[in-house]
Amino acid sequence: MNRSVKETFLFALSICVLSSAFNTASAQQGRERSTKKARAAAAQSARAARVFDQIMGTREKSIPQDLIDRAEAVAVFPGVLKGGFIVGGRGGSGVISRRVAGGWSAPAFFDLGGGSIGLQIGVASTDYILLFMNERAVDSLLNDKFEIGGEGSAAAGPVGRSASASTDARLNAQILSYSRSKGAFAGLELKGVVIKPDNEDNLQVYGMNARDILTGADKISLEKMPEGVRVFPLTLARYSKRK
Secondary structure (H helix, E strand, C coil): CCCHHHHHHHHHHHHHHHHHHHHHHHHHHHHHHHHHHHHHHHHHHHHHHHHHHHHHHHHHHHHCCHHHHCCCEEEEEEEHHHHHHHHHEEEEEEEEEEECCCCCCCCCCEECCCEEHHHHHCCEEEEEEECCCHHHHHHHCCCEEECCCCCCCECCCCCCCCCCCHHHHHHCEEEEEEEECCEEEECCCEEEEEEEEHHHHHHHHHCCHHHHHHHHCCCCCHHHHHHCCCHHHHHHHCCCCCC
């Protein structure tokens, strides 16, 4: 083998070795990102489940059972920070599950932010629960960016097991909203608040976007959900489960 051929061979070999090392490193980084996302998804689902469980466990200050039974989807955004609303940045993140036969769907990941939150603007950290009361509300949610507001589209939810949703505003509302801060739980009317899918997380965790997770024909069964996220739909099912 002459010198020129040998140098060419060694150069090509070096390229192959470097390429293999780069691919191995990239694959390792991808696995690490996936593992990190899975852990974050499990933690988010656990926080949302804990908030919902705590609120429903307070007998005289919980969401009325008849409203839970009517809801088509439930969203929980734990620990939303006021700074996101003031500066228009990201206020918080949470999960949304839609009712399916025999239970609730895999939780899709969403972000919440923007707009005024009324008297809650001075609160540092607030938990939000939203009930989407019909199919139209769920469909609106699945746009790229959904802003809560408009005549009759949202209302403060009533509180208490014996509370009645008898007013026209509550009967006609597509969304009923609640907040909890410093231990106080109450209905709160939200206006100008934007909810949008966090499809980076959805794709990392499920390989699907929010629309497919919540409306696709092939919804993810409980057995096929990542184990860490099952806690949220299982918690919802303890309080409301249609046959």
